[in-house]
Amino acid sequence: MDDATPVVRIEPWSDDDFELLRALNAPELTAHLGGPEPEAKLTERHRRYVALSADGSGAGRMYRVVLTDGGEPVGSIGFWEKSWRGGKVWETGWSVLPGFQGRGIATAATLAVVEEARAASEHRHLHAFPSVDNLPSNAVCRKAGFTLLGECDFEYPPGTPLRSNDWRLDLGDPESGGAEPDPRGDDRFVTGGRP
Numbered sequence: 001m002d003d004a005t006p007v008v009r010i011e012p013w014s015d016d017d018f019e020l021l022r023a024l025n026a027p028e029l030t031a032h033l034g035g036p037e038p039e040a041k042l043t044e045r046h047r048r049y050v051a052l053s054a055d056g057s058g059a060g061r062m063y064r065v066v067l068t069d070g071g072e073p074v075g076s077i078g079f080w081e082k083s084w085r086g087g088k089v090w091e092t093g094w095s096v097l098p099g100f101q102g103r104g105i106a107t108a109a110t111l112a113v114v115e116e117a118r119a120a121s122e123h124r125h126l127h128a129f130p131s132v133d134n135l136p137s138n139a140v141c142r143k144a145g146f147t148l149l150g151e152c153d154f155e156y157p158p159g160t161p162l163r164s165n166d167w168r169l170d171l172g173d174p175e176s177g178g179a180e181p182d183p184r185g186d187d188r189f190v191t192g193g194r195p
Contacts, residue, residue, distance in 0.1 A: 008108045010063035010077060010116070012053040017064050018046045020073050024095045032131035034157040052080065058122050060090065065109040067100075074100040077109045079117045079126060090117045090126040090171070094140070101136070110144040118171045126171055129154060129164040141167035 025036045037045065049062040060080035064073045075096035082091040092113055096106045110128075117126045130137035132151055141148070146167035154162045 007068040008074070008105055008112065009066050009068055010109055010112045011066055013049040013062040013064055013076070013078070014053070015050055017049070017073070017076075018043075020064055020076065021046050021049070023097060024076055026098070028098060029095050032134040032137070032162075034160050034162075049076075049078070052078070058120060060120075061116060063109075063113065063116075065094070065096065065105060067105075074105060075109065077106075077113050079113055079120075081123070082127070084127060088123055089168075090120075090123045092117070092126055092128050094137075104143075106136070106140045107143045110140055114144065114169060114171070124171055124173065126169045128167045130167070132163050132165050138165055138167075141165070145169060 021042060025042055027036055030036050052060055052062050058081075060078060062076065062078035062080075065075035065077055066073050075094060077092065077094040079090045079092045082089055084091075092110065094106050094109055094113075096109075114126060117123075126146075128137070128141050128146060129152070130141065132138075146169045149166040149168050152164055152166045154164050156162045
């Protein structure tokens, strides 16, 4: 990021964030996620986000992305637990309102959520799985320091095939809290959308 990048902060998702979620449910923002969700599914998603943010079980968190200057909410980001290739990892995903894209906001928010996931000290790795066709989200992963492990297949939403890139960031040993190199020395082997 450069000096022109807006400064953002992430704040825990709350009951008051439903209208932000509704705005993020736009066709242009969900094109790589199976399209907009109907109102009932959106309401269910909002409840999950609120519960995840209030839960102290260590299952992850959801956040609204807020511009530091002015406090305007401009997106969402989070991290949640995922079973992946025989292990448990954190997964992350984000969305930024169209009028605020292209300014480094998603990258700044991702860097902030990396620190939150690292502080949770539950899992060694944070993964992101953007569609191979979602060039902006893949660029965010690259800029935030993730390593591309390769392509993988998902069903998202269930029943809809989605070809994704598997990006991974080493958060460090959960026991020590510090980043360490992968002892295998090869990021091609992994032991481990929207929530």
